[in-house]
Structure formats: structure tokens, C-alpha cells
Amino acid sequence: MLFHFICLAAYACAFWLYLHPKVAGITGPWSRIAFVLASAMVLGWISGIDVGVNFHNHSHRPIFTSPFVNRWFGRIWTFSGGWPSFFWEYCHVTIHHANLLSAEDWTLPKHSADGKFENFQRYLFTHWPWRLSRHLWKDFTTRQSLRRRSFDELAIFLALWSIPFWIDPVMAVFLWALPHWIANAFVMNSGMYVQHAGCVPKTPAKPVSHSTVFVSNFFNLTMFNIGFHSEHHDHPRVHWSELPELHQRLKQELIDGQAHVVPFGNYHAAFLLAGDETRQKGFAQQDSRYKGGR
Amino acid sequence: MERLARVLSSRTALIFGRSFFPLSAIVIILGAALWGPWVSLGVTVVAIAVALRSL
Numbered sequence: 445m446l447f448h449f450i451c452l453a454a455y456a457c458a459f460w461l462y463l464h465p466k467v468a469g470i471t472g473p474w475s476r477i478a479f480v481l482a483s484a485m486v487l488g489w490i491s492g493i494d495v496g497v498n499f500h501n502h503s504h505r506p507i508f509t510s511p512f513v514n515r516w517f518g519r520i521w522t523f524s525g526g527w528p529s530f531f532w533e534y535c536h537v538t539i540h541h542a543n544l545l546s547a548e549d550w551t552l553p554k555h556s557a558d559g560k561f562e563n564f565q566r567y568l569f570t571h572w573p574w575r576l577s578r579h580l581w582k583d584f585t586t587r588q589s590l591r592r593r594s595f596d597e598l599a600i601f602l603a604l605w606s607i608p609f610w611i612d613p614v615m616a617v618f619l620w621a622l623p624h625w626i627a628n629a630f631v632m633n634s635g636m637y638v639q640h641a642g643c644v645p646k647t648p649a650k651p652v653s654h655s656t657v658f659v660s661n662f663f664n665l666t667m668f669n670i671g672f673h674s675e676h677h678d679h680p681r682v683h684w685s686e687l688p689e690l691h692q693r694l695k696q697e698l699i700d701g702q703a704h705v706v707p708f709g710n711y712h713a714a715f716l717l718a719g720d721e722t723r724q725k726g727f728a729q730q731d732s733r734y735k736g737g738r
Numbered sequence: 739m740e741r742l743a744r745v746l747s748s749r750t751a752l753i754f755g756r757s758f759f760p761l762s763a764i765v766i767i768l769g770a771a772l773w774g775p776w777v778s779l780g781v782t783v784v785a786i787a788v789a790l791r792s793l
Contacts, residue, residue: 479775
């Protein structure tokens with residue numbers, strides 16, 4: 445919760461400085477571009493974490509006991525990441541977790557039967573909001589039980605999301621919509637890509653090859669332990685703070701099952717997978733502490 | 739007493755650690771008022787480069 449409110453405070457600071465250019469040292473169009481670029485990039489970065497990691501945990505284990513409070517807190521949580529909370533939960537829990545790496549999991553990059561994903565950049569630039577909108581439209585309009593709810597949620601989202609446009613439309617484009625695009629394309633989409641690139645659906649023969657595990661301590665400290673991704677998919681109801689302990693308990697199973705474990709986090713993985721074949725091979729490297737089963 | 743202080747300080751450090759990215763974002767955005775928008779842009783680009791290389 446604190447994380448989300450700090451994110452909202454960051455947006456408020458950026459808006460205020462944009463509207464008071466002299467305070468921010470903005471003296472002309474170029475310095476304004478510099479301010480907007482710096483702000484949009486960091487706002488996009490933290491919004492991607494706020495929705496893709498932080499709200500993500502709430503979607504598996506709601507914070508409050510009251511469904512009403514959870515629903516409304518979700519709504520004021522994901523609008524600052526460019527999502528209606530119901531849509532995000534539907535994509536993540538109903539589609540991604542329930543159909544991981546199968547043909548029905550349209551939240552992931554398109555992939556062949558052996559697990560080879562489509563081009564990294566193509567997925568980043570075509571998935572949110574284009575492909576997602578098409579899939580959501582299809583799912584929500586064909587299922588009557590979802591139609592009314594999704595319409596209501598979209599209306600609430602648009603009411604909240606439009607607030608910065610009422611203050612200053614140009615500011616809203618560059619310090620609100622642009623960060624949301626950065627959050628989705630570069631933080632959330634790249635996260636989805638690296639977490640399951642080269643992976644195969646769970647089978648008795650390959651029980652832990654559905655996700656990559658990222659064991660960088662700093663990454664997991666600052667990213668709510670999202671690096672323990674195989675553990676998360678197998679035990680989605682386990683609280684994020686308990687994932688390191690679960691990881692230690694399952695460590696031998698990961699080694700025996702030849703799970704893909706890397707010593708870095710999502711960001712470096714994205715850097716490797718965005719590169720040529722030589723750089724991509726760096727992603728396939730195994731953390732030396734997890735080589736026992738090979 | 740000493741144990742309580744240790745628990746409190748580790749909890750506080752953990753909260754700041756977990757809020758590292760949004761707190762850094764606020765420093766970069768508000769920092770523009772102190773050192774100007776070009777320095778904020780430079781710090782952002784360096785931070786992204788470091789994250790892609792090592793995180």
C-alpha cells in the first residue's frame with residue numbers, strides 16, 4: 445500500500461513541477477523535454493512495478509477481508525498503471541495462471557510447441573494495449589457473465605484515468621499516458637517475456653521448467669520477491685514475503701528438476717533477450733549454485 | 739531494548755529497500771528543482787543502463 449501511495453506522490457510531484465516550470469529549472473522547450481523524458485521514464489518504471497508486481501500480489505492474496513474494500517482499492521491501484529483492476533486480474537489469474545504456456549494463454553508472447561517465443565521487440569510493441577484489447581473484447585463480449593461487470597469497470601477506470609487530462613491535456617499525454625505505455629511495454633511486457641522465455645508447460649517429466657527463477661538479492665528485495673517465479677506459479681497463494689523461505693525449501697527440487705535459475709533479475713534478462721543470438725545465449729546460463737542436477 | 743531497536747531498524751531498512759524504486763523516482767523528479775532537468779535526465783539514463791546491465 446505504501447509503495448502505491450509513494451507512486452501516486454511521484455506523479456503529483458511531476459505534475460506540480462510541470463505546471464510550475466520555473467521551480468523545476470525549465471527555461472524553454474528543450475529543458476521541458478528533458479524534464480518530461482526523465483519523469484516519464486521513472487514514472488513508467490515504478491508504475492510497471494506497482495501494477496505488475498505489487499498489485500499482482502494483491503490479486504492473488506487480497507489485502508483486506510472485505511471484498512468491497514478490495515474491489516475499490518484495486519480500482520484506485522491500477523488506474524495509475526493504465527489498467528482497470530478487473531481486467532488485469534482477469535488476464536493474470538483467469539488466463540495466465542490457469543493456462544500457463546498453453547495455446548489459451550494469450551497474455552504471453554506467441555510461441556511454438558517447443559517453447560520458442562516470438563521476437564522480444566515485437567511482443568513489447570504489439571501486446572499492450574493492441575493485442576490485449578482484442579482478446580479482452582472477445583472474451584468479455586462473448587461471455588454474458590463478464591459483459592456487464594467489464595463495462596462498469598471500464599467506465600470507473602476511464603473516470604479515474606481521465607483526471608490528469610482535465611488538469612492539463614498536454615501534461616496528461618506526456619506525464620500520464622506516456623509513463624503508462626512505458627510501464628506496460630517495457631516493464632510488464634518484458635517481465636512476462638523473460639519469466640517464461642524458453643520454458644515449457646508443466647508435466648510430470650518437467651515439473652519446474654515452466655518459469656525461470658531469478659535469484660538476485662537486490663532484485664528480489666526491491667521487486668517483492670517476484671524473481672522466485674517458478675515457486676510463485678506452483679504456489680500462487682503463498683505470500684510474497686514467504687517466497688524466499690519457500691525457495692530454500694524447494695531448492696533441491698529445482699536442482700533435481702533442472703529448473704532454469706539465473707543469478708540476475710528481470711532487467712538484465714530483458715537486456716540479454718533483446719539482443720542478438722550471442723547475447724541471448726547469456727540468458728541460458730545457469731546459476732552455478734543450481735547446477736547439481738545437470 | 740537493544741533487540742527491539744535492532745528489529746525496528748531492520749524493519750525500517752526493509753521498508754525503504756522495498757520502496758527503493760518509487761523513492762528514487764521522487765528524488766529524480768523533485769531533484770530537478772535543485773539541479774535542473776538535464777541532471778535528472780542524465781541520472782535516469784544512467785540508472786536504466788545500470789539496471790539493464792546488472793539487475
